[in-house]
Amino acid sequence: MPLEISATNPEHPVLLLALPWHIPLEEWPEEHLVPLPRGISRHVVRYARAGDEVVAVKELAERPALREYEMLRTLDRTGIPAVDPLAVVTGRTTADGSPLEPVLITRHLGGSQPYRSMFETTLRPSTVHRLMDALAVLLVRLHLAGFAWGDCSLSNTLFRRDAGAYAAYLVDAETGEIHPRLSDGQREYDIDLARVNISGEMLDLEASGALHPSIDPIEFGTEIGQRYANLWSELTRTSVYPPGKHHYMERRIRRLNELGFDVAEMQISRSPQGDTVTFVPKVVDAGHHQRQLLRLTGLDAEENQARRLLNDLESWMATQDDARDARPEVLAHRWVRDVFRPTVRAVRDRLPSPVDPAELYHELLEHRWYLSERDGHDIGLEAAAEDYVAHVARRPV
Structure with a gap:
């Protein structure tokens, strides 16, 4: 069978x-590899460079490789946070003709980290809580889309900074299944698996000395279920209001928007008695602020980053003389051109390591707020950027 690349x-x-491709993945020469932190996997996984892109290469049998490839493509079409599938390579053989396992290739998620590399610095309990929040949001989004994960764990997730919080991305879809709608039993099965897997991963970290002494592995494993249940209830529960209280429904929709979700239906x-009105959000899409920022500015950011950038954009727009007359898209374009891009450009190249532009701008806003509180007046973004480079980034101006 000849080498075949489906992309x-x-x-x-x-x-x-x-x-x-004629060499077993475990033996690939260093010249092709990119030294990035890898999570635990039951398969051999390596990061490699393909042209200008960094890709993750995973060896597994042909049927699971093709199935996971299609599953990741489906998740991509539905807007679920997951790694981007690029190709499946089959028909691999060694130089002497011995068969080698096929590989699944995904795009490396820039700025992301597997949980084990994050725990190398012994994360504080508050940070671990934020990881659980991110994982609960991911699991809810998957279930709303009808995806039963079948193997939810920290190992099968990548985390990326998102304006002081974290965004979670699915990495391994090998055991996943897509359904029109998940039953309560299917959702509970995923939650039970998540609880067991996370507790086990936390116990491993505790045994290696990488877990903060105040963190109880079993308690944190159980926590994912409660966080999931709270979010699921907020997104799907039925609300009953007195007649004429239409603003209650609007308030519920706004609360869902604040959580990062849109009510599409x-x-x-x-x-029958006319004394109550029942309200049920039928279709809930995640990424409310992401879509709003993308529509106004063309900037693609994580949800919390987008919320923060939109707040800054609105504050800036209020200071413009033509704010009442100009279209929001025009003002947003001007903000990107005159504020966002120049600020990021002035700081980014002076940092010791690359930072996502939206995350960097968020950090500059946070630093400006801190300095302004300290000094008792708004010091401005330019001064905050200079101080950030000098003190926060540990680099001389």
Whole structure:
């Protein structure tokens, strides 16, 4: 069987052909590899460079490789945070013709980290709570889309900073299944697996001395279920209001927006007696602030980053003389051109390591707030950026 590369983009097979497919992945030479932290996996996984892109390469049997590839493509089409599938390579053989396992290739998620590399610095309990929040949000989004994960764990997740919080991305979809709608039993099965897996991973960290002494591994494993239940209830529960209290429904929608979700459809019904109104959000899409920021500015950011950037954009727009007359899209374009990009550009190249532009801008806003509180007046973004480079980034101006 000849070497075959099935890819989502016609350019990728050309770039991928340069990689040494005739060598077992575990033995790939250093010249092809990129030294990035890897999580625990039951398969051999390596990061490699293909042209200008960094890709994750995972060896596994052909049927699971093709199945996971299609599953990740489905998640991508539904907007679920997951690694981006690029290709499956089959028909691999060694130089002497011995068969080698196929590989699944995904794009490396820039700025992300597996949980074990994050715990190398012994994370504080508050940070671990934020990781649980991010994982609960991911699990809820998967379940709303009808995806039963079947193996939710910290190991199968990547985390990326998101304006002081974290965003979680699914890495391993090998055991996943797509359904029109998940039953309560299917959702509970995923939660039980998550609880067991997370507790086990925490116990491993405790045994290696990488866990903060105040963290109880079993308690944190159980925590994912409670955080999930609270979020699921807020997104899907039925609300009953007195008639004429339409602002209660608007307040519920705004609360869902603040959580980062859009209500795309709703069901409203009046009781036979006319004394109550029942309100049920029917379709809830995540990424409310992401979509709003992308529509106004063209900037693609994580949800919390987008919320913070939109707040700054609105504050800036209020100071413009033509704020009442100009269209919001015009003002937003001007903010990107005159504020966001120049600020990021002035700081980014002076930092010791790359930082995502949206996360960097958030950190500058946080630093400006801190300095302004200290000095009793708004010091401005430019001064905050200079101080950030000098003191926070530990680099001389």
